[in-house]
Amino acid sequence: MALARKRAAEQPIQIPEKIAVSLTVNGVARRLDVAPWTTLLDALRDHLDLTGTKKGCDHGQCGACTVLVDGRRINSCLTLAVMKDGSDVTTIEGLAKDGALHPLQQAFIDHDAFQCGYCTPGQICSAVGLLAEGKAKTADEIRELMSGNICRCGAYPNIVAAILQAMGQS
Amino acid sequence: MINFQYARASDVADAVRMIAADPSAKFIAGGTNLIDLMKEHVERPSRLIDISRLPLKTVAETADGGLRIGALVPNSDLADHPLVAQRYPLLASAILAGASQQLRNMASTGGNLLQRTRCAYFYDTAAPCNKREPGSGCSAINRRSRMHAILGLSESCIATHPSDMCVALAALDATVHVAGPSGERAMAIADFHRLPGTTPQRDTNLQPNEIVTAVELPAQGFARNYTYLKIRDRLSYAFALVSVAAALELDADTIKEARLALGGVAHKPWRDKGAEAALRGQTASPATFAQAADLILRDAKGFTHNAFKIDLARKVIVRALTQAARGTPQSQSNKKIR
Numbered sequence: 001m002a003l004a005r006k007r008a009a010e011q012p013i014q015i016p017e018k019i020a021v022s023l024t025v026n027g028v029a030r031r032l033d034v035a036p037w038t039t040l041l042d043a044l045r046d047h048l049d050l051t052g053t054k055k056g057c058d059h060g061q062c063g064a065c066t067v068l069v070d071g072r073r074i075n076s077c078l079t080l081a082v083m084k085d086g087s088d089v090t091t092i093e094g095l096a097k098d099g100a101l102h103p104l105q106q107a108f109i110d111h112d113a114f115q116c117g118y119c120t121p122g123q124i125c126s127a128v129g130l131l132a133e134g135k136a137k138t139a140d141e142i143r144e145l146m147s148g149n150i151c152r153c154g155a156y157p158n159i160v161a162a163i164l165q166a167m168g169q170s
Numbered sequence: 171m172i173n174f175q176y177a178r179a180s181d182v183a184d185a186v187r188m189i190a191a192d193p194s195a196k197f198i199a200g201g202t203n204l205i206d207l208m209k210e211h212v213e214r215p216s217r218l219i220d221i222s223r224l225p226l227k228t229v230a231e232t233a234d235g236g237l238r239i240g241a242l243v244p245n246s247d248l249a250d251h252p253l254v255a256q257r258y259p260l261l262a263s264a265i266l267a268g269a270s271q272q273l274r275n276m277a278s279t280g281g282n283l284l285q286r287t288r289c290a291y292f293y294d295t296a297a298p299c300n301k302r303e304p305g306s307g308c309s310a311i312n313r314r315s316r317m318h319a320i321l322g323l324s325e326s327c328i329a330t331h332p333s334d335m336c337v338a339l340a341a342l343d344a345t346v347h348v349a350g351p352s353g354e355r356a357m358a359i360a361d362f363h364r365l366p367g368t369t370p371q372r373d374t375n376l377q378p379n380e381i382v383t384a385v386e387l388p389a390q391g392f393a394r395n396y397t398y399l400k401i402r403d404r405l406s407y408a409f410a411l412v413s414v415a416a417a418l419e420l421d422a423d424t425i426k427e428a429r430l431a432l433g434g435v436a437h438k439p440w441r442d443k444g445a446e447a448a449l450r451g452q453t454a455s456p457a458t459f460a461q462a463a464d465l466i467l468r469d470a471k472g473f474t475h476n477a478f479k480i481d482l483a484r485k486v487i488v489r490a491l492t493q494a495a496r497g498t499p500q501s502q503s504n505k506k507i508r
Contacts, residue, residue: 015173016173016174016175016176019176035173036173036174036175036176036218037171037172037173037174037208039171039205058209059206059209060202060206060272060273063270063272066272072246072275073271073272073275074272074275074276075202075272075273075276078201078202078205078206078273078276079201079205079276080176080198080201080205080218082176082220083198083201083220083222126271126272129271129272129275130271133271135250138503140503140504141503143406143503144406144502144503145271145503147270147406147407148269148270148271148272148273148407149270
């Protein structure tokens with residue numbers, strides 16, 4: 001860290017202007033001004049007050065920050081908000097429709113697929129992406145394609161059961 | 171994270187101009203490795219040049235029956251592409267053995283080539299590291315070297331290249347196309363990544379003002395007899411201790427052509443053409459495969475925490491060649507090794 005600070009002092013950069021970014025978040029057009037280094041995760045949580053998406057490791061290792069961008073699941077901690085200008089973003093807050101839970105949300109409740117719940121928004125958004133991809137057919141394939149979402153409470157068997165239930169409905 | 175400027179390139183020529191004008195700038199595409207390294211202060215670019223919108227996202231057949239893959243094709247799209255799945259299943263399998271679906275959805279083909287080692291000392295800015303801070307020393311030698319190299323290493327660096335995709339590309343004899351201020355050029359994948367030698371800070375032979383535009387595969391895809399067998403500390407979402415991409419062309423039991431590339435054991439995907447030559451004309455059998463493994467590992471060097479990888483690599487090579495010869499490639503979802 002000392003080395004990094006020294007380097008930063010040697011190479012000062014001009015603080016850039018904030019950059020205007022337009023996103024459609026959960027169906028609503030949003031415009032925000034962000035510094036270039038604002039991750040999509042921080043933009044959602046700190047600029048748009050959508051705190052359902054969680055910051056776990058902040059390094060793409062845990063999956064808690066998983067959201068859907070243009071229908072594909074990604075780690076929002078490893079992408080910059082400015083790079084996603086013009087994109088369509090779906091977070092956990094955007095899954096329920098007309099007061100009815102998304103089938104995966106209901107399935108997670110039915111199967112008690114969580115304990116502390118911190119990883120759950122990421123798990124559910126990841127599973128929405130998984131169902132849309134349509135590649136997983138078996139429990140083995142679900143486990144493999146959900147491996148980017150860590151649950152330190154160890155609710156994995158119930159998470160797999162919940163996804164299998166939702167898969168049966170879709 | 172560090173502070174930086176942000177700019178978007180409008181086309182490849184624009185991207186090359188922008189990087190040439192600012193030596194401390196970096197390209198960003200998927201960002202999965204670079205943003206992580208910036209959060210750790212390992213990479214400290216003053217400017218990011220966003221190339222993610224450039225038109226390098228197509229997979230197209232080439233005139234000679236091969237495949238040209240745009241540098242910005244996401245890893246997940248590449249693995250799922252029908253032509254890759256049918257004709258180059260080794261490549262699809264290797265991609266699916268790496269990272270998570272979220273990361274594969276973001277990570278680009280070119281970025282996968284350019285990802286940096288996951289050596290813990292490279293990430294730890296308080297530790298000496300010749301790759302991060304040339305001349306400061308290597309912290310990994312004789313310390314925690316479980317994930318480190320046993321082949322092609324130097325006293326300067328025992329880091330490994332972390333990619334699975336590149337191991338398959340090495341076995342398939344891919345070509346990397348790049349563009350720079352003086353035009354375009356192509357490099358064999360074997361010449362793209364470097365061994366550490368005394369300059370481990372240089373991972374590749376890409377010049378600072380060049381950009382990867384495409385990866386090209388030759389026609390031969392070894393779709394019948396191949397496997398990608400990856401051994402790691404957990405079943406999924408972990409870097410390789412040892413991985414082997416094996417591809418064979420058989421005439422009954424006789425090996426006509428053999429390709430072998432190893433991951434997790436060297437500073438670059440490791441190919442040994444001598445061992446491949448020794449397999450040609452031989453009968454496909456465990457004894458033949460063991461001889462090839464011995465050839466590949468004849469100069470292997472282990473340290474306190476990774477010496478086990480020499481024997482592990484020998485076993486993985488034999489098992490991978492056996493899977494390839496049988497036509498029973500390793501499943502990347504059911505992890506039982508047969």
